[in-house]
Amino acid sequence: MSYQLYRNTTLGHTLQESLDELIQYGQITPQLACKVLLQFDKSINQTLATRIKARITFKAGKLNTYRFCDNVWTFMLNDVEFREVQEITKIDKVKIVACDGKNVNEEGSSRK
Amino acid sequence: MSSLLCKNSVVRIYQEVIDEVISGVREHFLEDGIDESVLQELKQTWETKLMSTKAVQEEPVEKKRIDHIASNGFPKPLNNPNAPANAPPQAQPQSAPVQPPLQHLDKLVPIQITLPPQPGSDGSQRVLTIQVPGSALQGNQLQKVLTGPVITATMGLPAHIASSLLQQHVNAALNSQQQGAAVAIVNKNVIQTDGALDGGECSRGEDLESERRVRCDRELEDLIEEGGISIEIVVPRNRKKVKDTKKKIVQTDGPHDTSDDDDDGSDDDNDDDDLDDEKDEDDQEMEDEGGEEEPLNSEDDVTDDDPTDLFDTDNIVVCQYDKIIRNRNRWKFYLKDGIMNLNGADFVFQKATGDAEW
Numbered sequence: 001m002s003y004q005l006y007r008n009t010t011l012g013h014t015l016q017e018s019l020d021e022l023i024q025y026g027q028i029t030p031q032l033a034c035k036v037l038l039q040f041d042k043s044i045n046q047t048l049a050t051r052i053k054a055r056i057t058f059k060a061g062k063l064n065t066y067r068f069c070d071n072v073w074t075f076m077l078n079d080v081e082f083r084e085v086q087e088i089t090k091i092d093k094v095k096i097v098a099c100d101g102k103n104v105n106e107e108g109s110s111r112k
Numbered sequence: 113m114s115s116l117l118c119k120n121s122v123v124r125i126y127q128e129v130i131d132e133v134i135s136g137v138r139e140h141f142l143e144d145g146i147d148e149s150v151l152q153e154l155k156q157t158w159e160t161k162l163m164s165t166k167a168v169q170e171e172p173v174e175k176k177r178i179d180h181i182a183s184n185g186f187p188k189p190l191n192n193p194n195a196p197a198n199a200p201p202q203a204q205p206q207s208a209p210v211q212p213p214l215q216h217l218d219k220l221v222p223i224q225i226t227l228p229p230q231p232g233s234d235g236s237q238r239v240l241t242i243q244v245p246g247s248a249l250q251g252n253q254l255q256k257v258l259t260g261p262v263i264t265a266t267m268g269l270p271a272h273i274a275s276s277l278l279q280q281h282v283n284a285a286l287n288s289q290q291q292g293a294a295v296a297i298v299n300k301n302v303i304q305t306d307g308a309l310d311g312g313e314c315s316r317g318e319d320l321e322s323e324r325r326v327r328c329d330r331e332l333e334d335l336i337e338e339g340g341i342s343i344e345i346v347v348p349r350n351r352k353k354v355k356d357t358k359k360k361i362v363q364t365d366g367p368h369d370t371s372d373d374d375d376d377g378s379d380d381d382n383d384d385d386d387l388d389d390e391k392d393e394d395d396q397e398m399e400d401e402g403g404e405e406e407p408l409n410s411e412d413d414v415t416d417d418d419p420t421d422l423f424d425t426d427n428i429v430v431c432q433y434d435k436i437i438r439n440r441n442r443w444k445f446y447l448k449d450g451i452m453n454l455n456g457a458d459f460v461f462q463k464a465t466g467d468a469e470w
Contacts, residue, residue, distance in 0.1 A: 005430050009451045010168070010458050011126050014161035015133070018154055027150050032140060036154070039136040043129045048449035051125060052462040060468035063443050065423070073433055075445070076423060077468055082454065084461075091454050094427040101432035101448055 002041040003099050005072075006048070015040055056084040064093075073098045122458050123168050130158060167458040242279040427454050431464065441470045 006012055019033040061079030068074075075096040082089045134155045141151050162168060431450030437443070447464040 003432070006451060008428070009430050010165050010453060011129060011162060011451070014165065015158050017161055018157040021157060022150065022154060027153075028141075028146055029144065032137075032144050032146065035140045036133065036137045039140075040129070040133050043132040043136060045449070047125060047129050047132070048451070048460065048462075051128065052121070052449070052460050054121065054459075054461045055463045056459075056461045058445075058464060058466035060466060063468035063470040066443075066470070067423075073436055074423065075468075076425070077466075080466075080468075082452075082459075089454055089459075091427050093425045094429060094454065095423060095425050096429040096431065096445070096447070098429075098431050098433040098436075098445075098447055101434045 002038075002045040004037075004041050005097060005099055006041065006044040007037065008097070011044065012040065054084060056082055058082045060094075071100045122460055125460055126162060126168060126458075127159075130155060130162075166456060167453060242275060242282055244282055426456070428452070429464075431461075438470075443468050443470060 007016065016037070019028070019036060022028045023030055023033055058077075059081050060077035062077070063075060064078050065076040066074065073096070075098075077094050077096065078092060080091045080094050082091065134151060138148075138151060141148070429447075429450055429452045431447045431452075433445065433447055435444075435446040437446075445464070445466045445468070447466070448462060450461045450464055452459040452461070
């Protein structure tokens with residue numbers, strides 16, 4: 001199965017906007033747009049699982065809020081320092097939305 | 113490979129996903145009988161939109177590797193002149209995405225219909241707002257739809273009921289006649305020549321720069337004895353500026369919705385009091401002339417399902433969790449397969465570990 005949560009990213013948003021335009025012109029049907037989004041879910045899940053190598057660490061000054069609902073964690077962190085090797089990015093407020101990673105592990109992932 | 117910064121690999125990864133999605137859905141497009149050019153248009157629009165977000169760097173992959181070595185990994189400015197000659201050409205120019213004007217044809221635009229005072233009522237003018245597709249403004253579609261009997265029928269009704277009645281009527285009529293979409297943008301005046309009644313003055317001081325107003329009272333003078341009534345349709349002149357225009361359109365007919373869909377209907381939620389019609393008339397003229405007071409719109413909506421304050425930020429990490437561990441107030445996060453948007457820029461990661469105190 002593929003999570004749909006990556007639709008809520010830059011890549012997902014821009015795809016949905018593009019599809020909306022095509023629907024508005026009457027060039028494609030909403031059903032076809034839906035199939036495109038499902039394909040996007042599949043591709044992005046697969047790509048993230050297999051093609052990305054970057055590892056990062058982060059340290060938050062404060063966990064402001066957390067929520068666990070329908071197996072989805074949502075965290076609001078304050079004063080976060082993201083670090084990848086030497087590169088550091090400091091953010092005063094960040095939201096993390098995380099689905100359960102176990103559900104998709106068996107299929108589509110070539111690594112452990 | 114771990115030296116490849118996650119940020120720098122974003123463009124490459126995104127391009128892979130785009131290519132994969134496009135080729136993955138080609139079959140579906142064929143099944144639907146959709147031309148390949150539409151698929152290519154989707155790809156191009158998507159890429160253009162993506163690049164215009166500034167969330168990704170535009171540098172080609174090869175160049176990035178070189179830059180990385182040279183710069184110890186700090187992001188380089190765009191359009192580095194040192195790009196190697198063999199770098200692939202940049203996929204998309206930085207310029208604004210091309211948006212065919214046809215796009216606006218199907219957007220809903222608010223139309224105001226002003227009904228002058230009715231005889232026997234309290235004498236206030238009433239403004240009905242309905243939403244119609246932009247394409248309906250072309251040719252004389254509206255004029256055909258808003259025929260005399262309909263207008264007459266709405267005259268006697270309370271404003272909000274009249275609005276929704278008109279809206280339904282227009283929707284139904286347009287749906288039935290809109291199969292063949294308009295081809296070129298003509299942007300004609302919409303002239304209603306068949307309205308029910310005539311004779312009143314169209315005194316509202318709308319901003320003529322952004323709106324085109326049409327008196328639609330001719331041919332109706334024989335109906336003057338009905339009480340001196342005119343109907344005025346105000347449409348935004350430039351549909352790209354609907355947002356600006358909306359600020360000046362004041363709905364005075366009460367809080368009820370007049371349309372059923374689309375973001376463009378945000379002025380539906382205007383909250384003016386329809387109990388006090390006489391006052392409304394004054395208010396309306398003031399607001400129309402000065403435009404000082406911005407009416408409520410959808411931005412003022414109170415959503416009750418989400419504590420938006422708490423969970424509102426532009427920095428978002430979308431990912432999956434391997435483990436979330438809490439020990440008293442100490443939390444540890446083991447995350448994977450993430451896409452982050454931090455300070456407007458996108459990053460991806462395979463694994464992320466972090467900790468925080470609550």
